[in-house]
Amino acid sequence: MSISTENAKDIRNSMKVFCGISARDEGVNLTVTQSGAAAIDSNISTSIDTEEWDMRVVTDLQGTGFPLDGTAVWYSTGAATEDKGKLGIRSHVGGTLFVTVSASSTIGAVTVEFSRGTGTVTCNGETYEIAEKVIIPVGSTTANFSASSDDITHRVEIASITPGISIDFTNDDLVSCTLDLRSNLSLEPTWEVSSIEIQAYYPYEGNVENVLAQMGPDTQIYYYAGYPGDYSPRRYFYLSDVATVSENILLLTGEDASAKLDASTAESAVMMVSAPTAARQTYNKFVQTIRNAGVKLLSRQAAPEESGTSSVVRAQVYTESSARDLVAEMMNLCRIGTFWLTFVDAGRPTVYWSKPTSKWTIKEEDCGDVSIMPDRKIGKAKTTNSYGLYTRMLRASKATVLDESEVKANTIHSVYFDGWFMNIAVTNARIVSYGIDYVTYTALKDGKCRVTGRRVYAESAQKVVTYGTGKTVEYEPIVYGYSVTVDSGGTHHHLFPYYQSLGTRSNVTGSFTWKGNPKMQPRDVFTFQRLDGTSETCTIESIVMVHEGGGTTAVITYRKGIC
Amino acid sequence: MADYITIDGYGVYRPPEFTLEREDVYAGEIITCTGKLCADLVGWRYADMTLSWDALPQSMVDTLIGMSGASQLAFTDADGTTHTESVIRTSAVYMQHRDTVNGTTWWRNVEVSVRFINVH
Numbered sequence: 001m002s003i004s005t006e007n008a009k010d011i012r013n014s015m016k017v018f019c020g021i022s023a024r025d026e027g028v029n030l031t032v033t034q035s036g037a038a039a040i041d042s043n044i045s046t047s048i049d050t051e052e053w054d055m056r057v058v059t060d061l062q063g064t065g066f067p068l069d070g071t072a073v074w075y076s077t078g079a080a081t082e083d084k085g086k087l088g089i090r091s092h093v094g095g096t097l098f099v100t101v102s103a104s105s106t107i108g109a110v111t112v113e114f115s116r117g118t119g120t121v122t123c124n125g126e127t128y129e130i131a132e133k134v135i136i137p138v139g140s141t142t143a144n145f146s147a148s149s150d151d152i153t154h155r156v157e158i159a160s161i162t163p164g165i166s167i168d169f170t171n172d173d174l175v176s177c178t179l180d181l182r183s184n185l186s187l188e189p190t191w192e193v194s195s196i197e198i199q200a201y202y203p204y205e206g207n208v209e210n211v212l213a214q215m216g217p218d219t220q221i222y223y224y225a226g227y228p229g230d231y232s233p234r235r236y237f238y239l240s241d242v243a244t245v246s247e248n249i250l251l252l253t254g255e256d257a258s259a260k261l262d263a264s265t266a267e268s269a270v271m272m273v274s275a276p277t278a279a280r281q282t283y284n285k286f287v288q289t290i291r292n293a294g295v296k297l298l299s300r301q302a303a304p305e306e307s308g309t310s311s312v313v314r315a316q317v318y319t320e321s322s323a324r325d326l327v328a329e330m331m332n333l334c335r336i337g338t339f340w341l342t343f344v345d346a347g348r349p350t351v352y353w354s355k356p357t358s359k360w361t362i363k364e365e366d367c368g369d370v371s372i373m374p375d376r377k378i379g380k381a382k383t384t385n386s387y388g389l390y391t392r393m394l395r396a397s398k399a400t401v402l403d404e405s406e407v408k409a410n411t412i413h414s415v416y417f418d419g420w421f422m423n424i425a426v427t428n429a430r431i432v433s434y435g436i437d438y439v440t441y442t443a444l445k446d447g448k449c450r451v452t453g454r455r456v457y458a459e460s461a462q463k464v465v466t467y468g469t470g471k472t473v474e475y476e477p478i479v480y481g482y483s484v485t486v487d488s489g490g491t492h493h494h495l496f497p498y499y500q501s502l503g504t505r506s507n508v509t510g511s512f513t514w515k516g517n518p519k520m521q522p523r524d525v526f527t528f529q530r531l532d533g534t535s536e537t538c539t540i541e542s543i544v545m546v547h548e549g550g551g552t553t554a555v556i557t558y559r560k561g562i563c
Numbered sequence: 564m565a566d567y568i569t570i571d572g573y574g575v576y577r578p579p580e581f582t583l584e585r586e587d588v589y590a591g592e593i594i595t596c597t598g599k600l601c602a603d604l605v606g607w608r609y610a611d612m613t614l615s616w617d618a619l620p621q622s623m624v625d626t627l628i629g630m631s632g633a634s635q636l637a638f639t640d641a642d643g644t645t646h647t648e649s650v651i652r653t654s655a656v657y658m659q660h661r662d663t664v665n666g667t668t669w670w671r672n673v674e675v676s677v678r679f680i681n682v683h
Contacts, residue, residue, distance in 0.1 A: 014590070014605045366601060368593045513593050515601060531596070550605030550682070551591020 002230040007515050014550045015518070018170055018231075019177055019198055019223040021239075021252065023215060024111075025164035029104040032089075032161060036097045039075065039090040047080035048088060051160045055115045056085035062093050063154050088115065088159045094152035101143045103163055109137050111166040112145075117156030119149045130156060135165055165215065167202075167250075175199040175249060176548040179223065179235070181346035183522035185505075185541045185559040186375070188473055189332050191324045192542075194256040194346040194522070196223060196237045202250035212243045221254040223347065225518040225547065232518035235347025257295045258345035261324035264293030268320040268435035270395075270422035270456050273483035275310035278495045279339050282483060283353050285318075286330050286341050290351065293323040301352035304339070308486035315393040315456055316481040316496075317420055317436055329478045333497035335504070339485075340562075341496075344523050346543075356562060358537055360517070360526040367512035369555075375507040377470030381499050385476060388461035389499055393481030395422060396455040403451040407443040414440040421453030467503030475499070506560040509541070516545045516554030525562050539563040569637040573626040576616060583640055584610040588682050609648060609679040621668040627656045627675050636677065650677040 006012040031045045039058075041047040058075040059066050066072040080086030091097045101110055112121065112134045121128045123136045123145035136145055149156045169177075176199045182192035198221070219239040224232050237254030244251050266289050273281050280303045287300065318326070327343055334341040340355040364370060383389055403415040412432065420436040427450045429441035436456070443449055458480065483495045494500075520543055528536045538558040545554045566577040586609075589602040619627075630652045637647040654676035661670045 010599060010601050011589075011604050012601075014603045365597050365599065366595055368595050368601075370596050515591070515593065515603075546591075549590035550588065551603035553591045553593060 001227040003226050003232075003517055003519060006227060007517060012515065013227070014171070015225050015547070015552045016171060016227060016231075017174055017177055017223075017225040017547045017552075018168070019174070019196075019221065020168040021165055021215070021219060021243075022222050023165040023219040024162055025103075025105075025107050027105075028107055028163040030110075030161065030163060031102045032099060033102075034089055034097055034099045036091055036095055037089050038092040038095070038155065039077075039087045041080040041087050042077060043079040044089065047086040048158070048161045050080075050082075050086075051113070051162060051166075053080060053082050054085045055088055055157065055159050056080075058087070060155075086159075088157055090157045091117075091147070091149060091155045093155055094149050095155065096146055096148040097156060097158065098146050099144070099158070099161070101138075101145075101161055103138075103141045106141055107138050107163045109135050109163075109165050110143055111135050111160075111162050111164065112147075112158060113160040113162075114147075115157045115159040117147075117149050117154055118151055119147065119156055121145055121147050133167060135167070165219075169198065169200040171550060173201045174547065175201060176546065177223065178547075179347075179543070179545045181520075181522050181543040181545070183344065183346075183541055184328070185509075185523075185539060185563040188378075189328055191258065191261060191328045193259045194237075195240070196221060196235075196252075196254045196347070198223075198250075198252040200250050200252075201248060202245060203248040212245065215239055215243055221252055225552070233348060237347055256345040256347050257349055258324075258343075260294045261290070261327055262322060264323035266292070266318065266321050266323045266326040267433075268437065269318045270393075270420070270436055271316045271318065272395075272422075273314050273316055273495075275312040275314075275484050275486040275492060276306045276308055278314075278483045278485040279304040279307065279353070282330070282334065282496050283341065286327070286343070287351055289323050289326055289330075290343055290349075295345070295349050297349045297351055299348070299350040299352075301354060304353055308488050308490060310486040310490070310492065312484055312486070312492060314481060314483050315395050315422075316479055316483055317393055317456055318479050319477075320435060321478045326478055330496065333499060333501060334495070335501035336485075336493060336495060336498050339495070342523060344521055346522055348521070350521075356523070356525045356539075358525045358527045360520065360524060361529060362512075362514060362526055362556075363529045364512075364531045367514045370510070370512040372508065372510040375509060377468065377507045378473050378502055379468040379470030380464060380466045380472040381475045381502060382464040382472055383475045383477060384463070386461065387458050387477070387480050388463045389465050389475060389477060389497075390462040390482055391480055392459040393456055394459050396457075399423065399425070399452040399454050401450060401452050403449075405449055407447070407449050409443055409445050411443050412440065413443065413449065414438060415451050417453070420456040422456055424451070424453045426451050465499040467500045470507075473502075505563055508560040509557065510538075510560070511555060511557040514554050514556055516543075516552045518545065518552075520554075520556075523563070526558075528558075536560060537562060569635075570626050570630065571634050573623075575623045575626055576619065577638070578614045578616055580615070581638070583612070583638070586610045606682040608682045611653065611676065611678045613654075613674060613676045615672070615674040618669045618671050619673045621670070624656065624658065624670050624673060627652075627673070630675075633680060636679075649680040651680060652676070653678045 178197045181194045184192045221237040224234045240255045241253045338355040426441045432440040485495045541557045567574040588605040591603040593601045633649045636650045657674045658670040659672040
C-alpha cells in the first residue's frame with residue numbers, strides 16, 4: 001500500500017495519521033528505584049528510559065495466561081537489551097508498585113508508559129487513572145509515586161519512565177488534525193509561517209492540567225501520515241499557544257520554525273561578490289541568514305560550484321532588516337536561469353538553489369471546487385529611495401578616518417557614520433560589533449582610538465525598472481548594488497537582486513479541493529492535467545490538509561509556472 | 564431450544580427478527596468537477612438497529628434497562644462466527660403490558676434501539 005497507489009483510486013483506504021508532543025527533557029539522566037516488583041530488569045535505570053526497546057512477552061500466568069504460539073519466552077532476570085527486550089517493572093498480581101525517580105537536574109514532569117494493567121497512580125496526593133501514558137508533574141529532581149492494580153487477577157506493568165512530556169495520538173484518538181502549509185508566491189511576497197492544529201480525545205484532565213502550563217514555546221509537535229511502508233517524512237512544529245483540555249478534547253496549536261525569522265535581525269554588511277563565486281556567496285549568505293535566526297535545517301543542497309573565470313567584483317550593501325524580510329527579498333529577486341534560491345519550512349526546513357522541476361501530477365478530474373483567479377500584472381518597480389534599484393555600489397580606494405577619541409581602558413564606545421563603510425578598523429580596541437554605519441568597540445588601554453573605514457557609495461541611481469505592462473509597485477530595497485555571475489563561456493549575467501524576475505512570474509493563480517498527499521510541500525512544482533487534455537506546470541502556494549473523521553482532504557492554491 | 568444473544572455477559576433471547584446489516588463508513592468526501600465522488604473508506608460497522616421481542620422475562624428486561632454507556636453485545640452473524648460489538652442504547656426500553664405466568668413476570672412487545680460504535 002502506498003500513498004500514490006491509494007491516491008489513484010476514487011475510494012481509497014483511510015490514511016493513518018500520527019502526531020503528538022515530543023517534549024522530552026534532553027540530557028537528563030534518571031535513576032529508578034522501586035519496591036513491590038515481581039519482575040524487573042537488573043539494569044532498570046537504563047532499560048526503563050529506553051522507549052524503543054520492546055516489552056518481552058514472558059510465560060506469565062496472570063489473567064487468562066499466555067499464548068502458546070511460540071511468542072512467549074521463559075521468564076528470566078538479567079540485563080535488558082534491545083534484542084532481548086525488557087521486563088520493565090511488573091508488579092505482583094493485584095499488587096502495588098512503589099517507584100522513586102531521581103533526575104540529574106530539575107524536570108517539569110515524567111511520562112510513565114504502562115504496557116498492561118488497570119488501576120491508579122498516586123503522586124503527592126494526586127491520583128491518576130492508569131492509561132497508556134500517564135504524565136506526572138514533578139517540578140524538582142525527585143518523584144515518588146505508586147501504581148496500584150485494581151484487578152486481583154492482573155499486574156500493572158511499567159514499560160518506560162522518561163523525563164518530560166510525551167503524548168502520542170493516532171487515528172483512534174484524533175478528532176482532527178489540520179495542517180496549514182504556506183508559502184507566498186504573490187507578486188509582492190512576504191514570508192508565510194505554516195501551522196498545525198491537533199484536536200484529540202484525551203479524557204485525562206487531572207493528568208495533564210498541571211503540566212500543560214509548563215510546556216514552553218520550544219515544545220515540539222510532530223506529525224506524519226500515510227500507509228504502512230510509505231509514510232511522509234516527519235514534520236516538526238513548535239507550540240504557539242497554551243495547550244488546553246476542555247470536555248475531554250486536547251487542543252494543540254503549533255507553528256513551524258520559520259516563525260523565528262521574525263525575531264531575528266539580519267545585521268547590515270558589505271559583501272564583495274566576485275563573478276565566478278557569486279552564486280555560492282549569495283547562497284551561503286542566504287543559508288547563514290536562516291541559520292542565524294535559529295532555524296535548524298533538515299535538508300540543505302550543497303552550495304553551487306565556482307563558474308567560469310572573471311575578475312569582475314561587485315560590492316553589495318545589505319542594510320539591517322529582519323531575517324524574515326531579507327529571506328523573502330532574496331527568494332523573490334533571485335530567479336535567473338537555473339539559480340533559484342528557495343527556503344521552504346512547513347515542518348521540514350529545507351534550502352536549495354536548483355530550479356525545481358515537476359514532482360507531482362494532479363488530474364483536474366480528481367479535483368473539486370476548481371477555480372482560477374488572475375492577479376493584476378506588475379510591469380514596473382520603482383523606489384523613491386535616493387539609492388535607486390540597480391545602483392552600482394563602489395568602494396573608495398583608500399580608508400577614511402571616521403573618528404578619533406581619547407578613551408579610558410576597558411570602556412565601551414559606539415561610533416555612527418554618515419554613510420556606508422566597510423573594512424572597519426579601530427586601533428587600541430577590540431571590536432564588539434559593527435555594521436555598515438556603526439561600530440562598537442572596547443578600548444584596550446588609556447589613550448587614542450582611531451576608527452577608519454573605506455566608503456561605499458552609489459555610482460548611479462536607477463529608480464525605475466520596467467519589465468512589461470501592468471501596475472507599478474513601489475520597492476524599498478534591502479540590498480543595494482547588484483552581483484553578477486559568469487558562465488563557462490565567459491558571458492556575464494545579472495544575479496541578485498534581479499527585478500526583472502518579477503515580470504516573468506505568472507499572474508494566474510488558482511485553487512482546488514483534492515484528496516491530499518502528506519508528502520507535498522509548498523513551492524513544489526506539479527503538472528496539472530486539465531479536463532480539456534492540456535497540461536500546465538504550476539507551483540503550489542499553500543496546502544490546507546485536514547484529517548477528520550478518518551478521512552483526508554486538502555485545499556491547494558497554486559500559481560501557474562515555476563515560481 | 565431458545566437462541567441467545569448476550570448483553571454485558573447476560574443472556575437475552577435472540578430477537579425473532581435480528582437482521583444485521585453492515586454499512587461502509589466514508590470520510591473526506593469530495594465531489595469532483597465531473598460530478599464524481601471521491602472519499603476515504605474508513606471501514607464498516609453494523610447499522611443502527613431496533614431489537615424487539617414479543618415477550619421477555621423480567622430478568623432479561625432488567626438487562627436491557629441496565630444498559631448504560633457502552634455495552635457489549637455478543638451475537639452470531641450470518642458468517643457463523645460470534646461477534647462482540649460495543650453498542651449504546653439510543654432509546655428507552657419500551658414495553659406494553661406484563662403478565663405473570665407461574666410466578667415469572669413477563670413483559671410483552673419489548674423494544675429498544677441500539678447503535679454500534681465500533682468501525683472495523
